[in-house]
Amino acid sequence: MSLRVLKERYEILRQLAKKAGRKILLARDLQTNELVVIKLLIFNSEIEWEELKLFQREAQILRNLSFSAIPSYIDFFEVALSNKKALAFVQSYIEAVSLEQHIQNKGTFSEIEVKQLAKFLLQILIYLHGQNPSVVHRDIKPSNILLTNRSGNSIGDVFLIDFGSVQTLTSSESDICTVVGTYGYMSPEQFGARAVAASDLYSLGATLIYLLTGKSPVDSPQKLGKFEVWRINNCSRELGKWLKKMVEPELEKRFKSAAEALNSLDKLSSTNLSDFSSNLSKKISIKKSADVIEITTPCRKDRESSIVHFIGTLNVAILYGMSSILLLPKIEAIFQPIFINHGLMNNYLLAATAILMAMLSIYVTIWLKIIVNMLFIPFGKKKLQIDKQRIYFSYKLLGLEYRYRPSIPRQAIIKLDSNTNKIPEVIIWLGIYKYSFGKGFLNTAQAAWLSRELRDWLDIKTI
Incomplete structure (x- = not known):
């Protein structure tokens, strides 16, 4: 592109993406000195009327929206190039990484993280679908969801971008529209040129499955057009049921709205390993917040x-x-x-x-010691608690709790080990000393999953 400054206001810094008739540029707004994204639609022999209509619709709809988790409309104007004309749509720039890039760089997400992401995205959809007329995104997928400020304590900030396929539904329309979307994430009704609010729920469900498995929906196990959610290893039974309803091919069996899906998700209990393994006879309870993580396990080794x-x-x-x-x-x-x-x-x-x-x-x-030991065999639990400062080790029995060793500084943790090559267990290395749990009742996948839960919260290395 020959022009370095558009409309005497937007200084082009670099090209972010390019495809036939389209360019996406990173620029600086010279009036505000902030970074912006400029989408260019170049008029040539390859452009179709439908592309122009979608481009103008994206700008028009974003102009009427105001939500912190979606890009903001800034400007829309014509651009005169050397021998062509183009339309320019300017929107706010979000400095973040897509979920697709997160999967490629850091691997799959844990169930707790997926739940947090789902809640954020459902709140965005509640806003969009609650507009008058309703706004349907129609192209929800990992590359169109950005994530920033992710840490071991929090999933971070979530953004939904690329409204290039957006559609509004009015009472006078029959919901008939152009076939748009991405194969694998598109709902079945979209292949019939029809999209409704629940179509976004299907795409979101397929995206969440991808985050859990690292596999494209096209490569995920399916039978008769239905995702075999039960085959996902690091997914609890109840989350699996919820996801199954999200990606139900039959529109009538899917959640009717984002609000209904969010309400159902809020009712899910805390994740435990036994929910996704029939071979695990005792539950591991995980409670995680921004300030503290607690893991309670049976005392199989202590038993x-x-x-x-x-x-x-x-x-x-x-x-x-x-x-x-x-x-x-x-x-x-x-x-x-x-x-x-x-x-x-x-x-x-x-x-x-x-x-x-x-x-x-x-x-x-x-004799009291004898009685306590008799009760501890079937009812005793071991609890590991880590907050921002220290690590605590406790035993629990019939509602009573006592610490069996002094607490130590959290900074003493140097690494985690799921020990998957030997007897599966989770090991926390505290300098030259180690604290282990799960030995004897975790399989390899479960030990790796639990180790990843701790790794993500602590934001340290797993070996």
């Missing part, structure tokens, strides 16, 4: 030691009881005459009472 401890303590209790019965009469026969001969009968009674109480106290303590 074995608890049984040994129980048997050992029981033997001690029996031996202690038998020895007390045998030794007390002998002790009494030795010391009673001494106290009586010296006129210390009262002191003798006090001493005897003290000894009996001490022995009884020891006996009760031993």
